[in-house]
Amino acid sequence: MNLDFLLYLAINTLVVIAVSPLFVSLIKKIKARTQGRQGPTVFQTYYTLIKLLKKEVIYSPNSSRIMRVTPLVTMAAILVAALFVPLVFVPEPVGGIGNIILFLYLLALARFFMALAGLDAGSSFGGMGSSREMSISSIIEPTTIIVFAALAFVFKTLNIFDMFTLNASTGSPSPSTLILIGISLFIIIIVETSRIPVDNPETHLELTMIHEGMILEQSGRNLALMELSAAVKMTVLMALLINLIVPFGLMTTLTLAGLLIAIVVFVVKGSILAGIIGLFESSMAKKRFFQLPSLFAMAFFFSTLIIIIAVFS
Amino acid sequence: MIVELFILAILVLLAGTLLPLAAVSQDRRIVRTISLSCIIIASLLLACLSLANLFSGKPVPFTLYQPLPLVSLSFVIDRLASFFLLIIAVVSACVAIYFSEYIEHMEGQSRRNLLCGSTSLFILAMVLIVASANTLSFFLFWELMAASSFLLVTYEYTHDETRKAGIFYFMMTQLSSLFVLLGIIVLYVVSGSLAIAPLTAASTPLVTLAFLLLFVGFSVKAGIIPFHKWLPYAHPASPSPISALMSGVMLKIAVYGMVRFLLNVFTPDLWWGVLILAAGTASAVLGIIYALKEHDIKGMLAYSSIENLGIIFMGIGLSVIFTASGLPDLATLSLLGALFHSLNHAMFKSLLFLTAGSVVSATHTRDIEHMGGLAHRMPVTSALFFVGAVAIAALPPLNGFASELLIFISFFTSMAEVIPLYKVFLFICLALFALTSALSAACVIKAFGSIFLALPRSPESAAAREVPRAMLIGPGILAAACILLGVGALQIFALVGFPVPLPDMLLVSLLLIGMAVLTYAVLYFTASREVRVSETWGCGTLSQRASAEYSGHGFSEPLDIIFSAIYRTRTTNERKFFDQKNCHFKEGYGEIRLLKVFEEYLYTPIAKKSVLVALRISRFQNGCLDTYLLYVFITVIALIIFLGWFA
Numbered sequence: 001m002n003l004d005f006l007l008y009l010a011i012n013t014l015v016v017i018a019v020s021p022l023f024v025s026l027i028k029k030i031k032a033r034t035q036g037r038q039g040p041t042v043f044q045t046y047y048t049l050i051k052l053l054k055k056e057v058i059y060s061p062n063s064s065r066i067m068r069v070t071p072l073v074t075m076a077a078i079l080v081a082a083l084f085v086p087l088v089f090v091p092e093p094v095g096g097i098g099n100i101i102l103f104l105y106l107l108a109l110a111r112f113f114m115a116l117a118g119l120d121a122g123s124s125f126g127g128m129g130s131s132r133e134m135s136i137s138s139i140i141e142p143t144t145i146i147v148f149a150a151l152a153f154v155f156k157t158l159n160i161f162d163m164f165t166l167n168a169s170t171g172s173p174s175p176s177t178l179i180l181i182g183i184s185l186f187i188i189i190i191v192e193t194s195r196i197p198v199d200n201p202e203t204h205l206e207l208t209m210i211h212e213g214m215i216l217e218q219s220g221r222n223l224a225l226m227e228l229s230a231a232v233k234m235t236v237l238m239a240l241l242i243n244l245i246v247p248f249g250l251m252t253t254l255t256l257a258g259l260l261i262a263i264v265v266f267v268v269k270g271s272i273l274a275g276i277i278g279l280f281e282s283s284m285a286k287k288r289f290f291q292l293p294s295l296f297a298m299a300f301f302f303s304t305l306i307i308i309i310a311v312f313s
Numbered sequence: 314m315i316v317e318l319f320i321l322a323i324l325v326l327l328a329g330t331l332l333p334l335a336a337v338s339q340d341r342r343i344v345r346t347i348s349l350s351c352i353i354i355a356s357l358l359l360a361c362l363s364l365a366n367l368f369s370g371k372p373v374p375f376t377l378y379q380p381l382p383l384v385s386l387s388f389v390i391d392r393l394a395s396f397f398l399l400i401i402a403v404v405s406a407c408v409a410i411y412f413s414e415y416i417e418h419m420e421g422q423s424r425r426n427l428l429c430g431s432t433s434l435f436i437l438a439m440v441l442i443v444a445s446a447n448t449l450s451f452f453l454f455w456e457l458m459a460a461s462s463f464l465l466v467t468y469e470y471t472h473d474e475t476r477k478a479g480i481f482y483f484m485m486t487q488l489s490s491l492f493v494l495l496g497i498i499v500l501y502v503v504s505g506s507l508a509i510a511p512l513t514a515a516s517t518p519l520v521t522l523a524f525l526l527l528f529v530g531f532s533v534k535a536g537i538i539p540f541h542k543w544l545p546y547a548h549p550a551s552p553s554p555i556s557a558l559m560s561g562v563m564l565k566i567a568v569y570g571m572v573r574f575l576l577n578v579f580t581p582d583l584w585w586g587v588l589i590l591a592a593g594t595a596s597a598v599l600g601i602i603y604a605l606k607e608h609d610i611k612g613m614l615a616y617s618s619i620e621n622l623g624i625i626f627m628g629i630g631l632s633v634i635f636t637a638s639g640l641p642d643l644a645t646l647s648l649l650g651a652l653f654h655s656l657n658h659a660m661f662k663s664l665l666f667l668t669a670g671s672v673v674s675a676t677h678t679r680d681i682e683h684m685g686g687l688a689h690r691m692p693v694t695s696a697l698f699f700v701g702a703v704a705i706a707a708l709p710p711l712n713g714f715a716s717e718l719l720i721f722i723s724f725f726t727s728m729a730e731v732i733p734l735y736k737v738f739l740f741i742c743l744a745l746f747a748l749t750s751a752l753s754a755a756c757v758i759k760a761f762g763s764i765f766l767a768l769p770r771s772p773e774s775a776a777a778r779e780v781p782r783a784m785l786i787g788p789g790i791l792a793a794a795c796i797l798l799g800v801g802a803l804q805i806f807a808l809v810g811f812p813v814p815l816p817d818m819l820l821v822s823l824l825l826i827g828m829a830v831l832t833y834a835v836l837y838f839t840a841s842r843e844v845r846v847s848e849t850w851g852c853g854t855l856s857q858r859a860s861a862e863y864s865g866h867g868f869s870e871p872l873d874i875i876f877s878a879i880y881r882t883r884t885t886n887e888r889k890f891f892d893q894k895n896c897h898f899k900e901g902y903g904e905i906r907l908l909k910v911f912e913e914y915l916y917t918p919i920a921k922k923s924v925l926v927a928l929r930i931s932r933f934q935n936g937c938l939d940t941y942l943l944y945v946f947i948t949v950i951a952l953i954i955f956l957g958w959f960a
Binding site: 065158300 | 725
């Protein structure tokens with residue numbers, strides 16, 4: 001554990017918390033524009049979070065300790081997962097931080113607690129959300145793991161840090177392979193962050209809801225944590241895609257000027273990807289829940305196919 | 314030193330077996346306590362000797378009894394044996410602590426003494442199997458284990474359900490013994506010795522046959538699909554601590570047999586590994602998919618054991634594939650994954666079975682739909698169950714994750730190494746493995762949510778109280794082991810001398826705690842600290858009712874529908890009408906039935922065939938003396954002709 005790594009912990013956590021609400025609002029803005037609406041400002045998510053922090057927390061009398069610890073555990077798990085994907089600066093990995101499988105399972109840890117909290121208050125909405133979230137996350141898992149295995153195969157390492165360093169230097173794999181894997185990663189982002197056509201992040205009290213239904217019982221600062229952790233999760237997954245496909249701007253040695261440039265470059269790249277996600281969402285309709293398995297099966301076969309191409313070429 | 318400790322442990326266990334038999338008519342608590350204390354003492358002894366041997370790593374062979382030059386009861390305690398002895402010791406000790414209280418709430422008065430004695434005998438048999446140095450003693454104690462576990466399963470023999478389960482279990486376990494025996498005989502024919510030692514002969518058809526026989530024998534015992542059916546019957550029928558022992562330890566003995574024979578006897582071919590990996594993958598995926606459908610808590614845990622044994626077999630299969638393809642490092646890695654998962658599964662599954670036993674004894678039902686709200690009523694039990702749930706869902710930083718991660722890493726690393734055809738196969742297995750581990754998270758959320766969260770769904774559940782302290786200490790130790798083995802995984806491996814490419818889970822746990830503390834601190838200073846406990850949104854109803862909650866059935870319904878092809882639900886719908894145009898409805902009959910695929914298409918046909926054959930054979934037994942004399946006469950004639958021909 002050297003100084004560089006400690007600095008990395010601080011920088012990465014602060015950057016990811018600072019920029020993730022921006023990307024969430026950007027996607028909303030893009031969607032509003034394509035629908036011909038003005039939409040809220042790009043700082044709206046920050047305002048919402050601050051507002052939520054000022055509000056009191058309400059717990060249902062039926063709820064147990066699970067409800068009380070979930071926001072903290074979720075936030076902590078997502079923030080630690082965020083450490084596994086360097087946004088602006090790639091240090092030497094320490095103690096297996098950056099292991100791609102552990103990254104995936106830290107996200108699963110957060111989801112596990114969220115799903116339990118959804119069941120905790122005994123409301124039928126929360127249960128519905130948990131049930132659907134767990135079903136969807138289970139059936140997308142094979143696709144995710146195949147894509148991650150392909151990444152590990154292509155880069156000959158299990159560590160995300162090493163993948164990024166390798167990518168930033170000359171040893172990057174062929175662009176065609178990267179683009180193919182990028183497409184699969186994009187599908188995973190859409191599914192993991194509960195976006196159209198899998199879930200609709202805008203609806204609360206509808207029977208379509210999945211992620212939002214699960215956190216329906218949360219309020220005040222706890223809801224702020226849940227919202228922020230969802231935003232951070234999306235940013236981290238986006239960063240994984242961005243820094244693999246366009247590693248330009250990513251620092252490997254720490255300098256102040258380089259840091260500022262890297263942050264600006266990352267925000268620009270992230271905004272572009274957020275725009276793409278927004279347009280993608282606008283061009284789609286939400287699928288019926290039981291049509292999702294066929295969508296996922298398609299994603300699975302697609303990613304397996306491109307991986308077979310990547311592996312055998 | 315190790316030999317003396319081992320013999321002492323055996324003697325203590327024998328005392329634990331014989332004492333209750335001597336005092337069989339006395340329904341006194343002290344008898345049972347002494348018997349169970351014997352198990353605890355023996356477990357401590359075994360734990361000491363196995364730890365000592367794990368670190369020294371020197372095999373300790375010794376012979377107890379040798380009536381004939383070829384036939385002997387000889388043992389050897391090496392690292393593999395001590396590893397499994399450690400599993401037996403830890404789980405037995407915790408189960409015995411738990412049992413000392415649990416047994417006092419059971420029915421059966423002085424019969425309970427016998428239960429203690431059989432438990433001790435059962436543990437003794439497993440200890441001796443693991444230490445066996447030759448196939449003869451291996452098989453002898455294998456049978457002893459089968460017989461004593463049958464006694465344990467059928468303890469509550471007054472229930473019809475238990476009797477059925479007991480007979481089913483007995484049949485399956487004898488099937489396992491039969492295959493193991495045949496395998497051992499074939500091995501003897503090949504090598505001419507009873508020792509568990511490397512075969513000098515190359516892989517001839519006979520050696521392959523021996524492997525296949527042993528594989529089937531161990532698979533039946535381990536509950537690998539399609540030989541799994543006894544698990545979901547035997548576990549709900551037997552007392553919970555016994556389920557914990559059977560699932561936590563006995564299944565691992567089958568794993569031990571598999572690993573022991575693969576490592577020390579055979580030089581495996583590549584396709585053996587493919588076979589083991591395929592069987593393991595099928596068990597893992599199907600096991601967890603069936604577990605999702607189960608609403609009997611112990612049935613669910615039984616199916617999840619099938620899943621976890623599948624994962625262990627996947628690790629073994631990978632190891633065989635890598636050995637045969639000349640990748641010894643990867644082979645060691647995946648074998649370590651399989652062994653570590655055996656240890657971890659023993660810890661968390663016994664923990665879950667014990668806490669499930671507490672829940673069942675508090676609510677008097679095994680149906681999770683009739684539980685709920687127990688987190689408030691049984692806070693410690695719920696916390697312990699929660700640790701087990703996180704571990705079994707393979708979530709960091711607990712132990713279930715650490716061992717699955719090892720197997721994941723060997724999958725990921727292998728992609729660059731093996732030949733293309735196997736690459737595709739490994740990709741498929743990897744995808745299914747990921748599916749398994751995600752589904753197991755869904756399954757435990759369903760279980761934990763239905764049992765402990767929200768409102769109680771039955772009066773019994775509302776009246777449940779926390780269990781006595783001894784029933785918390787046993788699982789408590791196991792829960793601590795789950796946390797320790799997960800957080801310290803890397804350090805533990807380094808300590809026993811196997812450097813593995815695991816991430817440092819201690820660091821990750823510290824980071825998790827650090828982030829949580831940091832978040833809490835930031836919130837403490839920036840956010841409102843007001844908290845109110847009040848009714849949240851209840852869809853307009855005045856007060857929330859348990860019947861409006863999301864049930865366990867409801868929770869798994871989406872997955873039921875997605876995997877409906879596997880569940881094979883059959884819907885029948887018959888309607889009768891008064892008129893011919895089918896307008897005036899008379900009566901109807903509808904049924905939604907879950908097909909038990911394996912039972913209906915595999916087990917029952919075989920059973921029916923066997924009954925037919927048995928009936929035919931039984932005709933020879935007509936009870937008439939003349940007939941038997943005729944048989945003797947024919948045999949003598951046949952013998953004379955045979956000898957005259959060949960001699």
